[in-house]
Amino acid sequence: MDRTLVAVIFAVVLAMAALLLLIGFAEAPANAAGVSHAEIAAMQAGGDGAARLETVGGYAFAFHSLLLLFTILLCVLSVNRAKRTSVFLGWMALTFAVNMLVWRQIYWQHQVFLESGETGWLLGFPTATAWQIYGIWFAGVLLIAVYSAGFRRYVLSEEDERRFEELLQEFRESRE
Amino acid sequence: MEAYRQEIILGAIVLYMALCVTIGLWSMGRTRNAGDFFIAGRSLGPIVVSLAVFASTLSGFGFVGGPGLVYSVGVSSFWMVVISATAFGLGFFLVAKRIRMIAELRGCMSIPDVIAARYGSELARLLVAITIVLGVLGYLATQILAMSVVMQAILADTEMFADISLLGCVVLSSTVLVFYCVTGGVIASVYTDVLQGLVMMVAGFLILITAMQAFDGGLREASEIVLADDSESMMPFGAAGIVTSVGWFFVFGIGLAGQPHIVTKMMMNKKLADNRAVLPLSLLGYIVSALLWISIGLVMRAAVVGGGAEPLAQPDDAASTFLAMFANPLLAGIVFAALFAAIMSTSDAFLNIGAAAIIHDIPRALRNRPVNNELFWARVVTVILAVVAAGFALFSYYRDATLVALLGAFGWSTFAASLFPVLAIGLNWKRATTAGAVAAVTSALLINFVVQLAGITLPWGISGGLAAFVTSLVLFFAVSFATPQPKLAWDIDRMMDI
Structure with a gap:
């Protein structure tokens, strides 16, 4: 794969x-x-x-x-191939989809402003800029949530830690 | 309180620097060998690593250049800030686990060490070490110059130091920096990062509150003023346009995982599993601190185009003018201390990785063995590096800015272009070859050098860094595919399977 x-x-x-x-x-x-x-x-x-x-x-x-x-x-x-489960890939697909939605909104809302000369406002900024500031941060936070909340499932399981300890031991023995 | 404004600001800076010196002295007793000096013996907890990662990321540029950039080109520069969540996320996915593993497995003390272990190549180690040394000199020179210029501006307003020279300020500011870096190595560096990170977070939060009160209608009124003057400046791509904006997203976002002063911190945590907490904590610190970048720049642009303030002589004056106009002396003191913190937290990281490249990596690459008594030479080289960088800074200020500008080109974008493919992708893709790595690093250096030396301006605001980054990625994959599959060392091969 x-x-x-x-x-x-x-x-x-x-x-x-x-x-x-x-x-x-x-x-x-x-x-x-x-x-x-x-x-x-x-x-x-x-x-x-x-x-x-x-x-x-x-x-x-x-x-x-x-x-x-x-x-x-x-x-x-x-992420290790064995851990790329359908759930993990689903999270990654969702993260990509949210990022694309935010990017599309930034671009599209800017187009709307260019055509009409009018804009809505959200938390201190024109709508397109608000999508940029709040949307991109939020979309990035999804990635962080997958990493932190899914750490043991996707990044480093306890079994991985055990395997790494074994590897360390073998490597040290091979050097002696 | 206003009558004692300069004294309060000076007091905050002196207090901050005294704390840095104290941390340096405290760390001296904990630095017993080169491993302690360069990677803190892989003994740090998650909060310390988190603060060190974000404090190293946000340099003096974030406190001076960032607001100046918003003043100059409007919302375009927001792209460098809002990318942070994705940038940190990608960096941790790609680098944090494997670099910590390889560091423990092979006893790596530096990024060139990691590269040599991953590719089994001393040439790759040498190239990366040279890139780091060039980048360190450029970064350090600009940071020392910024720190000294700010210090001179503050001291010039006091009676006692009204006539202090820039040289005096370079000596004064660099002495504190060098003192704690030499005595305590990276242990002092990361623990001062904790102090520096906390100061930056407090400053970022307080500045946001102040900026929201600068106009009666809050940030929305500021945005409306900027929008009415030049609508593009307040729209997502700002005055610099869409190509520059997405280019900055690319270089600053993806490129974070190739910054040696940041990823080195990922080698220092005590437990691999701490990374799950380090990532969100680092991001939180960065976001709170970076609020200063956005809010100062926006308010100052609105104040000037709205006629409430005189135009600035140069964009980088945005932060100091904002403080003079809107901040009470105590807040100004905290922010100036935070500015020194931002500059010093990045500078100490660079001094550390530069010293490692010179006394640990280049000798290994050329003679296949390290220098004797690495700890002693690390301290000596740290002083020499700081003196050379300070010399560059003064030469640039008084004579000719070309040299520092050239070395400055070896900043973020060159590290991103040369190290991201080799390190961040190379640690996750076994098929990556030494030839691919060498091609990526060499092309990134060449393109950045040529664009800078020849003064080439690319159309649509495409930066030399972006062109170099995309080229190095293409070459890294293409050359790796075109050369025979490498045979990895058995331990590296198994490590990459975890």
Whole structure:
């Protein structure tokens, strides 16, 4: 299974590299990475948000989606094959789905604002930014919950600790 | 109280530094050999490791550069902060268990030690050690410079030290840092991290409360002012745009597992099972402290574009101006102490891993044996490293910033690009080969050097670090697949099955 998993991870890395090249060669508007603020030195402004998303918005969305997938796949790779149960894979799939939902909301709510010029507010921030601040943190906390709450099931069981102690003992004996 | 503002700030900093010196003296008696000096003899409990991990992660950049970046480019820089939960999670999944196992199994004292054990290659050890030394010099120089500039600004407002030179501040601040690093090694480093982490958490929480009261309408009013001035700055991709934002997510998020000063801490815990508590505790500390980054930057941008404050001469003035405008002297004292804590907690980690690379790893890679009396030489090299870095800092300030800027390029992104594939993936994938590791490290160094030396600006705000990171990942997998499957040492092979 590791061979297939690593092949998928490599494919994701190649796809991200290809997308980065596509972005790099796309024609960039003047405000692609910000412009100087009209009145205040040492400050940048974004300017026309729709113009700079028009060319590479789709590529960047795909790049970040692949990055989220890459993260989850690496977590799966780190877990011993025998412990990759359907429940564990289900948690990883849920974590990926929540991350994708948050990312989609960030991107989509920003689009809504660009089209309408209006935004809702949540806990001090415009809706799209609130999804970014609270959503990304929450989605990451899911990963931490799986690690900490599932530690003995997925990361290091008591049997693993015993096996490691045996390995240590054998290694020390082999050195004597 | 306002009349004694500078005295209170100075008092808080002196108190903080006196505590660091006390911890250094206390740790001296517990540092008996090189293992104690470099990895605290793998004897630390979960709370100490948690605070050390997050305090090392949040450097002076988080307290000065971070708010400055929000002031400069708006919400774009939030991506470096909000990624923390995913970053810590991924880092612990990939590295924490295996690096602790390999450290105990092979008696590893450093990241190059771990690399040499995993790949069975002295070349890989040498490359990683050289990367670490270059990165340490760059990081340390910028941290010492930041610490000295802040100290000079504070002392210049007092009667007694009004004319103190930058050199005097470099000597003063570095002496405390070097004292506790030399006397107590990493034991002093992690226990000062505990103090530093706690100070940072208190400061982050209090600053958030203060920032929420800076405008009558709280953070929402600040956000509305920024939005009305330039809507993109307050939207998720900020002024710097979507490509820069997701690039920062990549480099700062995924790259955390490749930071030697952070993952070294994962080798130090007493019990493997402590990791399940270390992870959430580290994240909690980081989030509370990083609130300062977001709230100061946002409030200062709103204050300036709303006309409530004069434009800043440079973005990095955001934190000090915020404190002068909104914080009472006691809070300002705590935050300045926290700033020194942030700088010193990262610097001591770098001094430690730099000394390990020089006296432990490079001699092993070149002569296949360590130097005699590692503990003595570790202390000597710690002093030399600090002196050289301080020299770079002064040279950069007075003469030419190119050298430090160049070494500074060997910061977070170069560590991420060169070490993440080799370490974080290599510890979890048996098929990874030495040739793949060498290709990844070399390409990351070359791309970062070339982009920095040639002053290349990539389109769409793509950073050299991001380009280097993606390239090193591609090469790591491609070269590993293209070269024969490695035969791992039997103990490493079995360890990777656990």
